Amino acid sequence: MSTEAHNHTADHHDDHGHHHKDTFITKYIFSIDHKMISKQYLITGLFMGIIGIAMSILFRLQLAWPDKQFTVYEIFLGKWGADGIMDPNVYLALVTIHGTIMVFFVLTAGLSGTFSNLLIPLQIGARDMASGFLNMVSYWLFFLSSVIMIMSLFVEAGPAAAGWTIYPPLSALPQAMPGSGAGMTLWLVSMAIFIASSLLGSLNYIVTVINLRTKGMSMTRLPLTIWAFFVTAIIGVVSFPVLFSAALMLIMDRSFGTSFFLSDIYIAGEVLHNQGGSPVLFEHLFWFLGHPEVYIVLLPALGITSEIIATNSRKPIFGYRAMVASILAIAFLSTIVWGHHMFVSGMNPFLGSVFTFTTLLIAIPSAVKAFNYITTLWKGNLQLNPAMLFSIGLVSTFISGGLTGIILGDSALDINVHDTYFVVAHFHLVMGISALYGLFAGVYHWFPRMFGRMMNKNLGYIHFWVTVIGAYGIFFPMHFIGMAGLPRRYYTNTAFPYFDDLANINVVITIFAIITAAVQLVFLYNFIASIFYGKKAPQNPWKSNTLEWTAPVKHIHGNWPGAIPHVYRWSYDYSKLNKAGDDYVIAGQDYVPQNIPLQDNEEEMSH
Amino acid sequence: MTGFLIIAVLVLFAVAVWQMKGIFQLSQIKKGDDSQVANDKDNRFNGKLMLWFLVFFYVFLIYGFWEWTRVLLPEAASEHGKDIDLLMLISMVIIMFVLVITQFLLHYFAFKYHGKKDQKAVFFADNDKLEFIWTIIPVIVLAALIIYGLFTWTDIMNVTEDEDTLVVELYAKQFTWEARYSGEDNTLGEANVRFVEGINTIGIDASDPNSMDDVVTRELRLPVGRKVLFKMRSQDVLHSAYMPHFRAQMNTVPGMITQFAFTPTITTAEMRQNPEIIAKVENINQLRNDKNVELAARGEETLDPYEFDYLLLCNKICGASHYNMQMNIIVVSQEEFDTWMAEQTTFGETLNP
Structure with a gap:
């Protein structure tokens, strides 16, 4: 009786979606469906990624051949690249905006925004986010901040150029460099909106994970992806407001004559009135977000990798509890x-x-995480799909980049490598490339779920x-x-x-950079072509256990027709x-999805 | 050399493309299977590539150390720099050891256990003993590194000033450095940007008697074997006084005085005789000569031959000419230093010539 009643409500819920026929605008633009919002995040993120990577190629050209003229500068930079010579200010603007776009717009919004939105409701067995409306607002704020950031590139005196750490x-001080005029104002406005977007998104993720898990989905049965997104959202809520306050104080210093960060300054032939502020205070505030931000970028990638490595190794992730504990410890x-x-x-x-x-x-x-990934591969039956390859690549760069952190984290050693290319190498490998690999892995793995088709x-x-060698x-x-x-x-x-x-050496680096950037076009082609012409995806192409693969390929409002699946296992x-040990739990099938009840011939695990 | 490197990269790229061709051929044989899910052939092929990648990784690593260690900084020219270099060496050895092993395991497992139709994965969910081992090993290694690092750090940063310490102010502004020596009284006069005017370019307080014997210079000359305490100021934005050969760096912050101290141990003249530096300078001059041939052919100005000098660089983004904010550091014997200092005009003399 109760089951029937439940089904009835579910059906009604489903019908509910059909009463109001979606218009183009409610379906594709102001959508409150988490699946559509996740696609919006992904496509906006990829678009920003193209800009960010293109910028890096421009400044890599400059670094490799500083005395050569490139017409490409003139094409893209206009007056800043007149006669094929790059202006020093625009060089700094390029590195600044490259950093900002890649860290915030691609790897925070594009990665976490895409996959938190897609996977949180689908993997915990929820019809949608706790608040679809807030979710929509979150995306559109992100979109607005992206638009403002791009607009800032076209400001008369040039975009912000003080480094992404501003x-x-x-x-x-606009007297200190032209980029600190209107360009910096737009940068700050864009980031303030971005932070609002990120907070709305994060609060939504947290509430959804806490409240909307389906029956049987205890916290210890959550896939590691969800753990990672959940903890990431918490770090975001804790640290992003601090950046907001720093940005606000900087806006006040710039526009209203306060002295939070300024003191004893003589510039452009005159002494400024500012007294008593401290730039070091800004550094504290900035890095109070800035460092957790590294993990905001990285943890979702590690979560995605955990899921993909387990699925494609056809093995449980090694040390699930240790992995969760590591995520919590890293977050703290x-x-x-x-x-x-x-x-x-x-x-x-x-x-x-x-x-x-x-x-x-x-x-x-x-x-611990790195060792656990390696052990998960051990004695597996590895299905080397592109997503799996990128996950293995992530573990590789996470190790290589992470190890040099031991040098940079050691204050005595940091003295001599601080702010050198050693730092650039370290953080690009450990958070840039690793998180990008996580993004690619996620796209290859969940593309069938997002677009109902397979990528080539x-x-x-x-x-x-090519990417792995190039990187x-x-x-x-x-x-x-x-x-x-x-x-x-x-x-x-x-x-x-x-x-x-x-x-x-700089020439070598630039050549690798050009090759690596060029091969991203292959991905882009594959991505776009597959959306339209890809092979139609089966429901569960990777034979995965998580709940998102129990939903129909065609997206429906509410995710599952009929009742929400219940969960009986990790x-x-x-x-x-x-x-008996002579066959898998389900004969001939090496995986048991979460919604399959405990079988008679199966030993119960502690999960 | 560049030519060789470019060719090497292109060859690697060609090899990559060639391998890609292999993928295509494989996929063509398997016409019937267009599921876009990896099949046994894909697994085998990519598994093999994992091994080849491992080879590439090690070769690249060896090539890097073989070819590029000679561009690294020469031996430290300061007392504490030797400690930093030793700690760096120890950390590097540990890192390389871990790197080589973990990358091997990762890629080798990816090759060894590549999927096969009849292969069964082992259900291996956890093992407390293993996890304990690889938690405790990093704990011990890191504890050792932390302790060693902290002792070194404290030694470097705890500046004890005695009578013999030479106090020098480093003054940063867009985009030059200036140095101020404290003179005979070994005490820097008060200073603030509000006093900057005309020839008083770094804002020394003329009413402070301590400032009269101060000496302002555009180059940094240091006596060997004597501790130098740098007091740093900036007049406009953040800069960073980076002296890589002395393993020294500290930001200069408007509105506050930061400090860093070290004892130079090798004079500039001695460093120029260092075999590593001789080789480096020779190489650099070779490169510059090659370039001069090009420049001369185009009728442009040629480059001067290079001679080694210690450097003070700005290492915190500070504006358009950040890349060219530099000052030479010259380490000399105490006698030479004294002679040089005697030739300089004091602040008092500049004010009342």
């Missing part, structure tokens, strides 16, 4: 390590000691193998030029004959044997 006074520690960006900022050296301690602690849960695997393989080709040599003492954010290194012997019962 340290004042450089970012506060990530909020108390920000000072390692500031060892030589002039803050008290004792603080430096404390931050060295907490920073190196974070290596422990990270190491061969193009995926080409994409992966190391770019960032591995950077460690050397960093240890040679080459500072980052230099428009050209020719002002120092001492660095002349690094020019060759999501990692891959290759689990029956009691």
